[in-house]
Amino acid sequence: MTNPTAAMLVIGDEILSGRTQDTNTHHLAGELTMHGINLKEVRVISDDPEPIVAAVQILSATYMHVFTSGGIGPTHDDITADCIAKAFGSHIDIRDDARAILQTHYDAQGLTLNEARLRMARIPDNAILIDNPISKAPGFTLKNVHVMAGVPSIFQAMLASVLPTITGGEPLVSETYRIERGEGEIAAPISDLASAFPTLSIGCYPFQQNGLYGANVVIRGQEPGLVKEAMTRLKAEFPT
Amino acid sequence: MTNPTAAMLVIGDEILSGRTQDTNTHHLAGELTMHGINLKEVRVISDDPEPIVAAVQILSATYMHVFTSGGIGPTHDDITADCIAKAFGSHIDIRDDARAILQTHYDAQGLTLNEARLRMARIPDNAILIDNPISKAPGFTLKNVHVMAGVPSIFQAMLASVLPTITGGEPLVSETYRIERGEGEIAAPISDLASAFPTLSIGCYPFQQNGLYGANVVIRGQEPGLVKEAMTRLKAEFPT
Numbered sequence: 001m002t003n004p005t006a007a008m009l010v011i012g013d014e015i016l017s018g019r020t021q022d023t024n025t026h027h028l029a030g031e032l033t034m035h036g037i038n039l040k041e042v043r044v045i046s047d048d049p050e051p052i053v054a055a056v057q058i059l060s061a062t063y064m065h066v067f068t069s070g071g072i073g074p075t076h077d078d079i080t081a082d083c084i085a086k087a088f089g090s091h092i093d094i095r096d097d098a099r100a101i102l103q104t105h106y107d108a109q110g111l112t113l114n115e116a117r118l119r120m121a122r123i124p125d126n127a128i129l130i131d132n133p134i135s136k137a138p139g140f141t142l143k144n145v146h147v148m149a150g151v152p153s154i155f156q157a158m159l160a161s162v163l164p165t166i167t168g169g170e171p172l173v174s175e176t177y178r179i180e181r182g183e184g185e186i187a188a189p190i191s192d193l194a195s196a197f198p199t200l201s202i203g204c205y206p207f208q209q210n211g212l213y214g215a216n217v218v219i220r221g222q223e224p225g226l227v228k229e230a231m232t233r234l235k236a237e238f239p240t
Numbered sequence: 241m242t243n244p245t246a247a248m249l250v251i252g253d254e255i256l257s258g259r260t261q262d263t264n265t266h267h268l269a270g271e272l273t274m275h276g277i278n279l280k281e282v283r284v285i286s287d288d289p290e291p292i293v294a295a296v297q298i299l300s301a302t303y304m305h306v307f308t309s310g311g312i313g314p315t316h317d318d319i320t321a322d323c324i325a326k327a328f329g330s331h332i333d334i335r336d337d338a339r340a341i342l343q344t345h346y347d348a349q350g351l352t353l354n355e356a357r358l359r360m361a362r363i364p365d366n367a368i369l370i371d372n373p374i375s376k377a378p379g380f381t382l383k384n385v386h387v388m389a390g391v392p393s394i395f396q397a398m399l400a401s402v403l404p405t406i407t408g409g410e411p412l413v414s415e416t417y418r419i420e421r422g423e424g425e426i427a428a429p430i431s432d433l434a435s436a437f438p439t440l441s442i443g444c445y446p447f448q449q450n451g452l453y454g455a456n457v458v459i460r461g462q463e464p465g466l467v468k469e470a471m472t473r474l475k476a477e478f479p480t
Contacts, residue, residue: 013443016279018269019414019458020445025284029258039256041291044265044282047443051281074424075444076431106424116427135448151446213451 003169004037007059010044011052011070011080012150024069024155031159034201034220036169037065047077049086056087060145065166067159070150072139074116081140084147085124095123098138105136108210131161133216141165160203160218173220173227179238180214189237190217197230199223243409243462244277247299250284251292251310251320252390264309264395271399276409277305287317289326296327300385305406307399310390312379314356324382325364335363338378345376371401381405410462415471419478420454429477430457437470439463 008028014020025042032039040063045051052071059066071080085092098121099113106113120137123129130139130146132154139148139158148158164174179186187204194202200221217234221227248268254260265282272279280303285291292311299306311320325332338361339353346353360377363369370379370386372394379388379398388398419426423446434442440461447454457474461467 010282013441014445014458015265016269016282017412017414017460018266018271018273018279019416021263021266023261025255026258026261029256031258033258039258040286042250042256042282042284046280073427073444073446075427076434077443111422111424114424114428116431117424119427120424151448153448 004064004167005040006032006037006065006067007040007063008042009052009055009059009066009068010042010150011047011068012044013046013077015044016046022069023152024150027152027156028067028159031163031201034222035163035166037166038169047071047079049079049083052080052083053087056084056145060087060143064144066145068145068147069155072120072137072147072149074119074137078119080147081122081124084142084145087145088124088143090124090126090142092122092124094118094121097129098123101129101136101138130158133157133161156203157216160220173222173224175219175227175231177217177219177231177234177238178214179217180212181238182213186215186217186238190234193230193234193237196233197221197226200226200230202230243412244304244407245280246272246277246305246307247280247303248282249292249295249299249306249308250282250390251287251308252284253286255284256286262309263392264390267392267396268307268399271403273412273414275403275406276411277406278409278412287311287319289319289323292320292323293327296324296385300327300383304384306385308385308387309395312360312377312387312389314359314377318359320387321362321364321380324385324387327385328364328383330364330366330382332362332364334358334361335365338363338369341369341376341378370398373397373401412460412462413464413467414458414460415467417457417459417471417474417478418454419457420452421478422453423455426455426457426478430474433470433474433477436473437461437466440466440470442470 008025010022015022029039043055071078103113123140124142127140127142132138134154134157146162148155203218204215219227219230248265250262255262269279311318343353363380364382367380367382372378374394374397386402388395443458445456459467459470
């Protein structure tokens with residue numbers, strides 16, 4: 001069997017200017033390799049509509065999957081969603097399902113879902129939302145393009161949401177456990193767990209809600225029995 | 241004046257597999273920004289002739305300068321030099337000037353300039369050698385493509401050799417302001433600011449630290465006075 005192919009598209013002037021070092025590509029590369037998907041090409045382009053649309057079209061036509069990072073926030077330079085829609089000739093507007101997620105999130109914090117924040121509910125028709133356990137504003141998958149945030153912790157959490165939905169070269173089992181304690185408290189035991197299960201990938205994605213700190217711990221691996229064993233040990237360490 | 245444009249081409253399966261994190265792009269981006277050259281695009285591709293030749297041709301035709309890293313060592317998978325020659329229809333063989341540099345280097349160490357090492361003397365006709373003060377095997381410039389090593393210390397040394405030979409533009413002035421408020425709250429005023437200063441690039445980069453949400457707002461431009469004016473207005477809007 002030939003493994004699926006993929007490309008990464010990093011959208012970000014801050015990478016090209018040297019202000020920020022892209023780390024999402026390195027994370028994605030490692031995860032895809034574990035998932036049996038061959039990352040064949042990476043492109044970094046600026047926050048301009050024309051290069052984004054052109055790159056999405058060519059990469060989407062060339063590879064089985066395209067992952068993008070950056071440009072899906074609430075500010076004027078966040079134009080990725082509209083560019084993806086344009087690349088596929090799809091209609092895009094504020095979508096009710098995405099708006100509901102944001103409404104719940106901001107209501108809980110006593111904040112207003114203002115015009116800027118509503119930009120993050122702009123999702124193309126027929127796109128499937130990607131869960132964002134950290135800051136809620138969802139990513140989305142349209143055709144074979146998976147659109148995710150640029151902030152590394154959110155990119156990683158979204159990737160953990162979307163990767164299990166993608167058929168890889170070898171099956172990968174993933175289980176998530178929510179722990180309502182600060183990351184600093186759980187980091188050492190989880191590190192020990194990772195050492196005890198070197199063939200598993202154990203990820204920790206912190207969240208903060210209404211002053212409550214916690215983390216979603218994701219355990220991934222190719223052997224279901226091992227994943228279950230590690231998850232059992234994790235739950236014993238941190239009972240609900 | 242419009243600044244020169246550039247692209248980076250990273251050649252390396254080890255980056256795509258997640259084994260190694262590319263740091264050359266970040267270094268290049270910072271150096272180019274200081275030199276007044278706008279890095280517009282980065283591509284990472286695998287060690288295969290076809291994608292290398294195709295990428296060199298398109299990037300060389302699109303941008304004023306192309307910088308490559310990787311694939312110029314002594315092993316069978318170091319195919320960059322031959323691919324660059326092919327992209328431009330140039331003749332390539334072991335060149336006397338490059339061979340002399342290697343001969344001196346290996347003689348001094350009592351080592352043989354064997355067939356593998358001689359591969360590093362394969363340089364296209366009409367290319368200008370790029371000095372490598374670290375491990376001697378030279379890079380080269382052919383037309384507007386600057387071919388350099390993948391090892392970061394050598395890449396950096398080669399870039400230091402080649403950059404002074406390239407005419408730069410106006411260095412880009414950049415100022416950053418940290419605002420400890422959610423992006424959704426500051427998006428509208430920053431969008432207004434971007435509209436008021438259309439020649440400046442105003443980017444908003446959110447962060448999340450220990451449950452604190454905020455954003456770094458970066459104002460970039462070629463006119464220091466304008467950047468300062470926009471920054472003054474931003475600080476007045478969001479005083480610390």
